Amino acid sequence: xxxxxxxxxxxxxxxxxxxxxxxxxxxxxxxxxxxxxxxxxxxxxxxxxxxxxxxxxxxxxxxxxxxxxxxxxxxxxxxxxxxxxxxxxxxxxxxxxxxxxxxxxxxxxxxxxxxxxxxxxxxxxxxxxxxxxxxxxxxxxxxxxxxxxxxxxxxxxxxxxxxxxxxxxxxxx
DNA sequence: CGCCAGATTGACT
DNA sequence: GTCAATCTGGCGG
Numbered sequence: 001x002x003x004x005x006x007x008x009x010x011x012x013x014x015x016x017x018x019x020x021x022x023x024x025x026x027x028x029x030x031x032x033x034x035x036x037x038x039x040x041x042x043x044x045x046x047x048x049x050x051x052x053x054x055x056x057x058x059x060x061x062x063x064x065x066x067x068x069x070x071x072x073x074x075x076x077x078x079x080x081x082x083x084x085x086x087x088x089x090x091x092x093x094x095x096x097x098x099x100x101x102x103x104x105x106x107x108x109x110x111x112x113x114x115x116x117x118x119x120x121x122x123x124x125x126x127x128x129x130x131x132x133x134x135x136x137x138x139x140x141x142x143x144x145x146x147x148x149x150x151x152x153x154x155x156x157x158x159x160x161x162x163x164x165x166x167x168x169x170x171x172x173x
Numbered sequence: 174c175g176c177c178a179g180a181t182t183g184a185c186t
Numbered sequence: 187g188t189c190a191a192t193c194t195g196g197c198g199g
Binding site: 041049050071073076078093095109110111149151 | 178179182
Binding site: 050053054055056057071072073074075076120 | 192
């Protein structure tokens with residue numbers, strides 16, 4: 001897992017993030033959780049993307065591959081990984097995690113940030129060389145299902161939500 | 174500076 | 187199933 005991973009198309013990154021383990025170090029404790037649900041977001045041509053607006057979120061989506069993008073909606077923090085390539089604004093939203101060594105609800109984008117203690121403090125930090133949050137390599141050969149994205153009012157024609165089949169920790173079946 | 178929509182959640186009928 | 191709390195970013199709706 002290195003920087004070039006986040007220089008691929010958002011859909012590919014969203015698919016391949018499934019099965020990766022997100023590690024969050026708090027003090028001397030490491031909370032580990034497996035990524036089981038993601039969504040891909042594109043730039044200008046994506047009506048649901050924050051890159052359409054001309055503010056800080058768009059700018060963040062143009063930062064280095066592996067940059068964390070954390071933004072608030074309805075009093076919840078949502079975690080994204082930026083995967084810019086060739087100046088394109090793209091990101092992948094993490095929608096659900098399977099807790100591996102702790103108890104806590106992670107079956108929704110707002111819930112998982114609460115459980116993993118991720119907030120605006122992490123906005124614009126980079127995943128690589130980070131001492132508080134990082135990713136471990138993915139499992140292979142997962143069975144992946146796809147659907148339209150959840151909660152967006154204007155979606156693309158393409159199904160851009162990906163999740164591990166039969167996993168009970170996804171936000172919706 | 175005020176207004177509003179929104180990649181949500183939880184409580185309630 | 188419905189609905190409102192809650193707050194941030196973007197923009198002048």
